[in-house]
Amino acid sequence: MRETHDVFAFAHIGDLHLEGGADRNADDLRAILAEIDGLYGRGLLDFAYLPGDLAEDGRAAQYAILIEALAAHPSLPVRLIAGDHDRQHGTMTDFDALFTQMMGSAQGGGHRAHDHALSKSGQPDPVPQYYFAETIAGVRCLFLDMISAGYGRKGFGLDFRLGPDQREWLRTELAAADRDGLPCAVFAHTYPDDLQVPEETTELAGLIRSHGVRLVEMGHTHYNELAHDGRTLYAAARSVGQNEEGAVGYAVAAIDGAVTSWRFKPLDQGLPFVMITSPADRRLATEPLGPGGTITVRALVLSNAPQAAWSCQAHVDGGPAHPMRPAGPRIVEAQIPWPDGAQRLTVTVADGTGGSDTETIEPVSCGFTPPPAPERPGSDAFRTEAWPGKGIRGDQLGPNRNGRDW
Template sequence: MTADHGVFAFAHVGDLHLERSSDPHAADLRAILAEVDGLHGHGLLDFAYLPGDLAEDGRAEQYAVLREALRRHPDLPVRLIAGDHDRQHGTMTDFDALFAAVAGSPRGGGHAARRHDLPRPHDPAPVTHYYFAETFAGVRCLFLDMVSPGYGRKGFGLDFRLGPCQLAWLAEELARADEEGRPCAVFTHTYPDDLCVPDEKAALAGLIRHHGVRLVEMGHTHYNELAPDGRTLYAAARSVGQNEDGSVGYAVAAIDGPVTSWRFKPLDRALPFVMITSPADRRLATAPLAMADGRISVRALVLSDRPQGDWCCCVRVDDGRPHAMVPDGPRTVHARIPWPEGARRLAVTVTDGTGQADTEVIEPVGRSFVPPPAPDRPGSDATRLPAWPQKGLRGDQLGPNRNGRPW
């Protein structure tokens, strides 16, 4: 378990689809890792998450591009899982070597692959699985493997599965987290609804909803998407390697007490970056607004490569006067402010002495909020939000996996 920073926060670097080190998206990856490593060095992020589809064809020479990029940042914690492209040619031998080198190292948490016997008519040998768990800042993080238990390969089609061993492990982990009072985040390549086995699809979505998992963070879509269901925020980030969705960059997600937040950080937008982590926006809320004596607490995560002493942060309600925010931890600022009857918007602005500024605006949830009922297709994109530019959402689902784009 890592040190408790108060607010759990990580960077999600979307599907890489690496081929050659000379490719533009390999250069984008190197720039993203440099920025994220600097932020981690200031204690502002817990790790970088790589959600699978790391290599276009799952080959050793493609993973070598990632290894070289990571070698430049030996102190950056990285948590990675497999995607369908990581077994594009029916084998995961080269991914296995990457997992052993990264996940099996101090920077990767020391996680080892597991071997399970599964009923596989084309390959009756024991199957290697790549799933693991870890606790960061009080949040239990569960990293799933939807790929190695399946049969998919290039020309055969996608075949996302979990297998009974992994499902049993997940159920035990979630139950234990409940007993310990820990919130949970699940990291996976795609939505539970994309699993091929109906019973597994229902089981995974049911476990997530039953245990109130706070966040499910995914790749695969190639576009930014948020699909809150009143209990869980399903969040996907745009691809780095096959991007039709806008400026390349990385997503930032955080869990702050009862609130889960998410925002995309474009690489072509200079730091600083700010994300309100409490209260919840009405679109992402799971509980009513907490207010006492006509006041609310506001907290925001600040990402900057400048010392905290250089930060200048303020919060404004609608068009009212600014209220100063002060640090309440190594990565967050805080203020307790009046919330007048009928107020609608909350804006937090940060500057850090570089001449750059960033602002996030949300619409806080109301005090009469009631979570919606379970969706008809739990664990799917059925509850996805429309365009939300402040968060980096275009709302058009560009990419190869929903609209058949030609990648």
């Protein structure tokens, strides 16, 4: 994978639930991949993430739709994990074949399943588990398997588990990242709070918080959601295949120094796209804004136009424009005055194609103090309210909360 260290940034394509190759969600997947591949080819993103529930029933014919779609973009790095629908009928044989083919390839990073003997029904049972780790653009990325150690299948409810081998692996990985000074991002199908075994829930949420994991990126919910506990941003993205809450698209997440950022990109909204990566919004901050009357503003720009065509400006509370300049292949930057009492920071971008985009945040204040640990760490109990600028409705329209019974 190409190394770019100005900022870590990836695209998250929500749960696909593929069934038929002519279905709308299959067409949407192809369009999303085409857009992301173009951006990757310009050095603007690091990879595409698929968070599980790839196939509605975990069938080989359904995975064949995904394999064909990904084959059209052989240079695009893809990282995928399993969701509960990927063992919808009690077996992961077809997912195993997908993982072996896709993740074992250069496109998937060359990863392999781990074979473990797990205790099931009182007897050791050989079980492949699909977890793996990789350092990408200076961030240690840990991809979890919450599915293989469980017992779930259609009609029997959800049964998310990690298993003892994966738990030990996770402890080792997080400790090693601490020693190496690497920020961590965890990729999972759902919140730690959804794990079936209370001991696993407590341990996973505790490890994430105690090791200062920067981002936990998830699927499963079917809706866009951000939950920040003062140290870690838990982020879930809208489903592509079973979408109830608005335009289909993909999420963009980034880690830029001390700031973690996230924003949803609708497919029906053209490029360019901009996301402020520094400073942090007050709802996502982990530390106060630095002292003094000047701040550094940085933003990620996604565009089909060359960087030389970009026109980027920062505004404070609707005031005068401050030009922003390239600071790497995907980032623009400016030093701007930040008066006492300032509240809103806006960045706009145009790229010469006739399109433009704007994001506005409310930077954290100099007196910010991170909140104490939440009562239910690793859950959605501390989620943000509706945040239209990030693509968040706040009404949790999905099958696991307030949506349809899919």
